[in-house]
Amino acid sequence: MKLNLNIANKKEWLVKEVPVIISGPCSVESEEQVLDTVQQITSNNRIDIIRGGIWKPRTRPNSFEGIGEVGLSWLKKAGEAVNLPVATEVANAEHVELCLKNNIDILWIGARTTVSPFAVQEIADALKGVDIPIFVKNPINPDLNLWIGALERLNAAGINRLGAIHRGFSSFDKSSYRNAPMWELPIELKILCPDLPIICDPSHIAGSRDLLYTVSQKALDLEMDGLMIESHFNPSIAKSDAEQQVSPDDLTIIINQLKVRTSGSSNKDFTNKLEELRAVIDELDQELINKFASRMDLIEKIGSFKKENGVTILQIERWEEIIKNRTFLAEKAGLSNDFIKKLLEIVHQESIRLQTKVMNNSSILGDSK
Structure with a gap:
Protein backbone atom coordinates (compact mmCIF):
# COMPACT_ATOMS: atom_id res chain seq x y z
CA MET A 1 0.00 0.00 0.00
CA LEU A 258 31.36 8.39 -6.58
CA LYS A 259 29.76 6.39 -9.38
CA VAL A 260 26.23 7.29 -10.41
CA ARG A 261 24.54 4.29 -11.95
CA THR A 262 21.25 4.19 -13.84
CA SER A 263 18.17 2.18 -12.92
CA GLY A 264 18.02 0.54 -16.35
CA SER A 265 19.79 0.02 -19.67
CA SER A 266 18.87 0.28 -23.35
CA ASN A 267 21.21 -2.62 -24.11
CA LYS A 268 18.95 -5.46 -25.34
CA ASP A 269 21.49 -8.19 -24.57
CA PHE A 270 21.70 -6.91 -21.00
CA THR A 271 17.90 -6.77 -20.67
CA ASN A 272 17.42 -10.28 -22.07
CA LYS A 273 20.10 -11.81 -19.85
CA LEU A 274 18.70 -10.02 -16.80
CA GLU A 275 15.23 -11.40 -17.50
CA GLU A 276 16.66 -14.92 -17.86
CA LEU A 277 18.40 -14.70 -14.50
CA ARG A 278 15.31 -13.21 -12.84
CA ALA A 279 13.20 -16.08 -14.19
CA VAL A 280 15.53 -18.55 -12.47
CA ILE A 281 15.26 -16.55 -9.24
CA ASP A 282 11.46 -16.67 -9.50
CA GLU A 283 11.59 -20.46 -9.71
CA LEU A 284 13.97 -20.71 -6.76
CA ASP A 285 11.75 -18.40 -4.70
CA GLN A 286 8.78 -20.67 -5.38
CA GLU A 287 10.81 -23.64 -4.20
CA LEU A 288 11.88 -21.75 -1.07
CA ILE A 289 8.29 -20.83 -0.24
CA ASN A 290 7.19 -24.45 -0.63
CA LYS A 291 10.08 -25.59 1.59
CA PHE A 292 9.19 -23.02 4.24
CA ALA A 293 5.57 -24.17 4.13
CA SER A 294 6.69 -27.78 4.69
CA ARG A 295 8.92 -26.67 7.56
CA MET A 296 6.06 -24.83 9.25
CA ASP A 297 3.83 -27.90 8.93
CA LEU A 298 6.46 -29.81 10.87
CA ILE A 299 6.68 -27.00 13.44
CA GLU A 300 2.94 -27.32 14.11
CA LYS A 301 3.31 -31.06 14.59
CA ILE A 302 6.19 -30.45 17.02
CA GLY A 303 3.99 -27.98 18.89
CA SER A 304 1.22 -30.57 19.24
CA PHE A 305 3.73 -33.20 20.35
CA LYS A 306 5.18 -30.85 23.00
CA LYS A 307 1.68 -30.01 24.24
CA GLU A 308 0.73 -33.67 24.60
CA ASN A 309 3.88 -34.31 26.64
CA GLY A 310 3.86 -31.12 28.74
CA VAL A 311 7.06 -29.75 27.22
CA THR A 312 7.74 -26.02 26.92
CA ILE A 313 8.14 -24.16 23.65
CA LEU A 314 11.55 -22.86 24.69
CA GLN A 315 14.35 -25.31 23.94
CA ILE A 316 17.61 -23.41 24.43
CA GLU A 317 19.95 -26.28 23.58
CA ARG A 318 18.08 -27.00 20.34
CA TRP A 319 18.14 -23.33 19.31
CA GLU A 320 21.88 -23.07 20.00
CA GLU A 321 22.45 -26.25 18.01
CA ILE A 322 20.51 -24.82 15.05
CA ILE A 323 22.47 -21.56 15.08
CA LYS A 324 25.81 -23.35 15.28
CA ASN A 325 25.02 -25.94 12.62
CA ARG A 326 23.27 -23.62 10.13
CA THR A 327 25.91 -20.91 10.31
CA PHE A 328 28.58 -23.59 9.69
CA LEU A 329 26.66 -24.81 6.64
CA ALA A 330 26.13 -21.23 5.45
CA GLU A 331 29.84 -20.47 5.72
CA LYS A 332 30.69 -23.57 3.69
CA ALA A 333 28.18 -22.43 1.05
CA GLY A 334 29.73 -18.98 0.88
CA LEU A 335 26.87 -17.19 2.65
CA SER A 336 27.23 -14.44 5.21
CA ASN A 337 26.86 -15.43 8.86
CA ASP A 338 24.90 -12.25 9.54
CA PHE A 339 22.47 -13.05 6.73
CA ILE A 340 21.78 -16.61 7.86
CA LYS A 341 21.39 -15.55 11.51
CA LYS A 342 18.82 -12.90 10.58
CA LEU A 343 16.98 -15.40 8.40
CA LEU A 344 16.94 -17.99 11.17
CA GLU A 345 15.67 -15.41 13.67
CA ILE A 346 12.72 -14.59 11.40
CA VAL A 347 11.93 -18.29 10.94
CA HIS A 348 12.35 -18.76 14.69
CA GLN A 349 9.81 -16.06 15.48
CA GLU A 350 7.26 -17.58 13.12
CA SER A 351 7.90 -21.00 14.68
CA ILE A 352 7.17 -19.52 18.11
CA ARG A 353 3.95 -17.99 16.86
CA LEU A 354 2.74 -21.29 15.42
CA GLN A 355 3.70 -23.39 18.46
CA THR A 356 2.12 -20.87 20.82
CA LYS A 357 -1.08 -21.00 18.80
CA VAL A 358 -1.08 -24.77 18.95
CA MET A 359 -0.36 -24.89 22.69
CA ASN A 360 -2.49 -22.06 23.96
CA ASN A 361 -4.56 -20.82 21.04
CA SER A 362 -3.36 -17.27 21.88
CA SER A 363 -0.87 -14.64 20.70
CA ILE A 364 2.91 -14.94 20.88
CA LEU A 365 4.22 -15.40 24.41
CA GLY A 366 7.92 -14.99 23.77
CA ASP A 367 10.61 -14.90 21.17
CA SER A 368 12.20 -18.31 21.54
CA LYS A 369 11.43 -21.87 20.53
Missing part, protein backbone atom coordinates in the same frame (compact mmCIF):
# COMPACT_ATOMS: atom_id res chain seq x y z
CA LYS A 2 1.36 3.40 -1.03
CA LEU A 3 1.52 6.40 1.28
CA ASN A 4 -1.09 9.04 0.56
CA LEU A 5 1.21 12.08 0.67
CA ASN A 6 0.56 15.19 -1.39
CA ILE A 7 4.12 16.14 -2.24
CA ALA A 8 5.69 18.28 -4.94
CA ASN A 9 7.58 16.69 -7.82
CA LYS A 10 11.13 16.27 -6.54
CA LYS A 11 12.60 16.96 -9.97
CA GLU A 12 10.99 20.38 -9.98
CA TRP A 13 12.22 21.62 -6.59
CA LEU A 14 15.19 19.49 -5.56
CA VAL A 15 16.65 16.84 -7.84
CA LYS A 16 18.06 18.84 -10.73
CA GLU A 17 21.04 16.51 -10.96
CA VAL A 18 21.74 13.22 -9.18
CA PRO A 19 23.11 13.09 -6.61
CA VAL A 20 21.97 16.20 -4.77
CA ILE A 21 24.92 17.23 -2.61
CA ILE A 22 24.27 18.94 0.73
CA SER A 23 27.38 19.92 2.64
CA GLY A 24 28.71 22.26 5.28
CA PRO A 25 29.83 22.16 8.91
CA CYS A 26 28.19 20.01 11.54
CA SER A 27 27.96 23.16 13.67
CA VAL A 28 28.19 26.82 12.80
CA GLU A 29 30.92 27.93 15.19
CA SER A 30 31.81 31.42 13.97
CA GLU A 31 31.12 33.73 11.04
CA GLU A 32 34.63 33.15 9.67
CA GLN A 33 34.48 29.36 10.09
CA VAL A 34 31.24 28.85 8.18
CA LEU A 35 32.16 31.29 5.40
CA ASP A 36 35.63 29.82 4.95
CA THR A 37 34.27 26.27 4.88
CA VAL A 38 31.51 27.11 2.41
CA GLN A 39 33.83 28.94 0.04
CA GLN A 40 36.33 26.09 0.06
CA ILE A 41 33.85 23.26 -0.49
CA THR A 42 32.15 25.08 -3.38
CA SER A 43 35.36 26.04 -5.16
CA ASN A 44 35.97 22.54 -6.57
CA ASN A 45 32.61 20.78 -6.14
CA ARG A 46 29.02 20.99 -7.30
CA ILE A 47 27.26 21.70 -4.01
CA ASP A 48 23.49 22.18 -4.16
CA ILE A 49 22.64 23.13 -0.58
CA ILE A 50 24.72 24.45 2.33
CA ARG A 51 24.04 22.87 5.72
CA GLY A 52 25.01 24.09 9.19
CA GLY A 53 23.84 23.19 12.68
CA ILE A 54 22.70 26.07 14.88
CA TRP A 55 21.21 24.17 17.82
CA LYS A 56 22.90 20.88 18.68
CA PRO A 57 20.98 18.44 20.91
CA ARG A 58 23.74 16.65 22.81
CA THR A 59 23.31 13.51 24.87
CA ARG A 60 24.95 15.06 27.93
CA PRO A 61 25.27 18.69 29.09
CA ASN A 62 28.44 20.79 29.18
CA SER A 63 29.36 19.96 25.59
CA PHE A 64 28.99 22.37 22.67
CA GLU A 65 25.25 22.71 22.07
CA GLY A 66 25.39 25.13 19.16
CA ILE A 67 26.03 28.84 18.73
CA GLY A 68 22.33 29.72 18.77
CA GLU A 69 20.35 32.39 16.94
CA VAL A 70 23.34 34.56 16.03
CA GLY A 71 24.62 31.76 13.79
CA LEU A 72 21.57 31.95 11.53
CA SER A 73 22.72 35.23 9.96
CA TRP A 74 26.25 33.85 9.55
CA LEU A 75 24.90 30.76 7.79
CA LYS A 76 22.64 32.83 5.54
CA LYS A 77 25.49 35.19 4.58
CA ALA A 78 27.71 32.23 3.75
CA GLY A 79 25.04 30.82 1.44
CA GLU A 80 24.56 34.20 -0.25
CA ALA A 81 28.32 34.47 -0.80
CA VAL A 82 28.20 31.36 -3.01
CA ASN A 83 24.61 31.88 -4.24
CA LEU A 84 23.25 28.70 -2.65
CA PRO A 85 20.30 27.93 -0.35
CA VAL A 86 21.05 27.09 3.29
CA ALA A 87 19.52 24.49 5.60
CA THR A 88 19.51 23.89 9.33
CA GLU A 89 17.85 21.70 11.95
CA VAL A 90 14.87 22.78 14.04
CA ALA A 91 13.57 21.07 17.17
CA ASN A 92 10.67 23.31 18.24
CA ALA A 93 8.39 26.16 17.19
CA GLU A 94 10.79 28.83 18.45
CA HIS A 95 13.53 27.47 16.18
CA VAL A 96 11.12 27.58 13.25
CA GLU A 97 10.19 31.21 13.93
CA LEU A 98 13.84 32.28 14.22
CA CYS A 99 14.76 30.49 10.99
CA LEU A 100 11.90 32.13 9.11
CA LYS A 101 12.87 35.51 10.55
CA ASN A 102 16.42 35.02 9.21
CA ASN A 103 15.24 33.75 5.80
CA ILE A 104 16.72 30.26 6.13
CA ASP A 105 15.78 28.42 2.94
CA ILE A 106 15.35 24.81 4.07
CA LEU A 107 14.68 23.17 7.44
CA TRP A 108 15.13 19.64 8.66
CA ILE A 109 13.83 17.81 11.70
CA GLY A 110 16.48 15.80 13.54
CA ALA A 111 16.37 12.18 14.64
CA ARG A 112 15.85 13.04 18.32
CA THR A 113 12.84 15.18 17.42
CA THR A 114 11.28 12.79 14.91
CA VAL A 115 10.93 10.27 17.72
CA SER A 116 8.41 12.56 19.48
CA PRO A 117 5.03 13.08 17.75
CA PHE A 118 4.32 15.97 20.15
CA ALA A 119 7.47 17.82 19.06
CA VAL A 120 6.81 17.15 15.39
CA GLN A 121 3.23 18.39 15.71
CA GLU A 122 4.47 21.58 17.39
CA ILE A 123 6.77 22.21 14.42
CA ALA A 124 4.01 21.35 11.94
CA ASP A 125 1.66 23.84 13.62
CA ALA A 126 4.34 26.54 13.46
CA LEU A 127 4.73 25.90 9.71
CA LYS A 128 1.06 26.18 8.73
CA GLY A 129 0.73 28.64 5.89
CA VAL A 130 4.50 28.66 5.27
CA ASP A 131 5.92 27.56 1.92
CA ILE A 132 9.33 26.11 2.75
CA PRO A 133 11.01 22.76 2.03
CA ILE A 134 11.27 20.41 5.02
CA PHE A 135 13.35 17.26 5.42
CA VAL A 136 12.69 14.68 8.13
CA LYS A 137 15.50 12.54 9.48
CA ASN A 138 14.64 9.03 10.56
CA PRO A 139 14.02 8.58 14.30
CA ILE A 140 16.95 7.36 16.36
CA ASN A 141 15.22 4.00 16.84
CA PRO A 142 14.28 1.81 13.84
CA ASP A 143 10.57 2.66 13.77
CA LEU A 144 9.33 3.26 10.23
CA ASN A 145 5.90 4.38 11.45
CA LEU A 146 7.41 7.23 13.48
CA TRP A 147 9.27 8.38 10.37
CA ILE A 148 6.14 8.17 8.24
CA GLY A 149 4.03 9.83 10.93
CA ALA A 150 6.32 12.87 11.01
CA LEU A 151 6.07 13.21 7.24
CA GLU A 152 2.28 12.91 7.42
CA ARG A 153 1.99 15.57 10.13
CA LEU A 154 4.01 18.05 8.08
CA ASN A 155 2.10 17.23 4.92
CA ALA A 156 -1.20 17.77 6.75
CA ALA A 157 0.10 21.23 7.74
CA GLY A 158 0.44 22.12 4.06
CA ILE A 159 4.11 21.31 3.50
CA ASN A 160 4.42 19.64 0.10
CA ARG A 161 8.10 20.21 -0.65
CA LEU A 162 8.89 17.33 1.60
CA GLY A 163 11.86 14.97 1.82
CA ALA A 164 13.41 12.34 4.08
CA ILE A 165 16.95 11.94 5.37
CA HIS A 166 18.36 8.52 6.24
CA ARG A 167 21.01 8.90 8.96
CA GLY A 168 21.03 5.41 10.45
CA PHE A 169 19.66 4.03 13.72
CA SER A 170 20.98 3.63 17.24
CA SER A 171 21.84 0.05 18.08
CA PHE A 172 23.34 -1.86 21.00
CA ASP A 173 25.11 -4.19 18.58
CA LYS A 174 28.81 -3.55 18.18
CA SER A 175 29.57 -2.29 14.71
CA SER A 176 32.03 -0.23 12.73
CA TYR A 177 29.21 2.26 12.17
CA ARG A 178 28.19 5.04 14.52
CA ASN A 179 24.56 4.36 13.59
CA ALA A 180 23.43 1.12 11.97
CA PRO A 181 22.35 1.80 8.36
CA MET A 182 19.47 -0.69 8.37
CA TRP A 183 19.02 -0.01 4.68
CA GLU A 184 15.79 -1.98 4.63
CA LEU A 185 13.92 0.89 6.32
CA PRO A 186 14.66 3.64 3.78
CA ILE A 187 14.06 1.08 1.03
CA GLU A 188 10.63 0.34 2.51
CA LEU A 189 9.92 4.07 2.71
CA LYS A 190 10.95 4.42 -0.94
CA ILE A 191 8.58 1.62 -1.91
CA LEU A 192 5.71 3.18 0.05
CA CYS A 193 6.29 6.63 -1.44
CA PRO A 194 8.35 6.51 -4.67
CA ASP A 195 7.98 10.26 -5.25
CA LEU A 196 9.49 11.21 -1.89
CA PRO A 197 13.12 12.35 -2.22
CA ILE A 198 15.40 10.45 0.17
CA ILE A 199 18.79 11.87 1.07
CA CYS A 200 21.43 9.78 2.84
CA ASP A 201 23.48 11.27 5.68
CA PRO A 202 26.63 9.12 5.53
CA SER A 203 28.38 11.29 8.14
CA HIS A 204 26.06 10.14 10.94
CA ILE A 205 25.93 6.56 9.71
CA ALA A 206 29.70 6.23 9.43
CA GLY A 207 30.79 8.30 12.41
CA SER A 208 34.27 8.41 10.92
CA ARG A 209 35.84 9.75 7.75
CA ASP A 210 37.17 6.33 6.74
CA LEU A 211 33.70 4.92 6.01
CA LEU A 212 32.17 7.96 4.31
CA TYR A 213 32.87 6.94 0.73
CA THR A 214 31.62 3.37 1.21
CA VAL A 215 28.34 4.49 2.79
CA SER A 216 27.87 7.23 0.19
CA GLN A 217 28.35 4.83 -2.72
CA LYS A 218 25.99 2.28 -1.17
CA ALA A 219 23.32 4.99 -0.84
CA LEU A 220 23.63 5.92 -4.53
CA ASP A 221 23.54 2.25 -5.55
CA LEU A 222 20.21 2.02 -3.68
CA GLU A 223 18.90 4.94 -5.78
CA MET A 224 18.85 7.53 -3.04
CA ASP A 225 18.52 11.04 -4.39
CA GLY A 226 21.48 12.65 -2.68
CA LEU A 227 23.97 12.91 0.15
CA MET A 228 24.40 15.16 3.18
CA ILE A 229 28.10 15.19 4.06
CA GLU A 230 29.47 17.23 6.94
CA SER A 231 32.58 19.27 6.14
CA HIS A 232 34.81 21.69 8.04
CA PHE A 233 37.73 23.78 6.87
CA ASN A 234 39.77 22.16 9.66
CA PRO A 235 38.00 19.10 11.15
CA SER A 236 40.65 18.63 13.84
CA ILE A 237 39.44 21.75 15.68
CA ALA A 238 35.69 21.22 15.11
CA LYS A 239 33.58 21.73 18.23
CA SER A 240 31.24 18.84 17.43
CA ASP A 241 31.58 15.48 15.66
CA ALA A 242 35.14 16.16 14.51
CA GLU A 243 35.74 12.50 13.56
CA GLN A 244 33.00 12.40 10.94
CA GLN A 245 33.62 15.74 9.25
CA VAL A 246 35.86 15.98 6.20
CA SER A 247 38.09 18.73 4.93
CA PRO A 248 37.15 20.46 1.66
CA ASP A 249 39.93 18.55 -0.13
CA ASP A 250 38.71 15.19 1.19
CA LEU A 251 35.15 16.09 0.24
CA THR A 252 36.34 16.64 -3.34
CA ILE A 253 38.06 13.24 -3.36
CA ILE A 254 34.88 11.50 -2.14
CA ILE A 255 32.61 13.25 -4.63
CA ASN A 256 34.96 12.58 -7.56
CA GLN A 257 35.12 8.87 -6.73
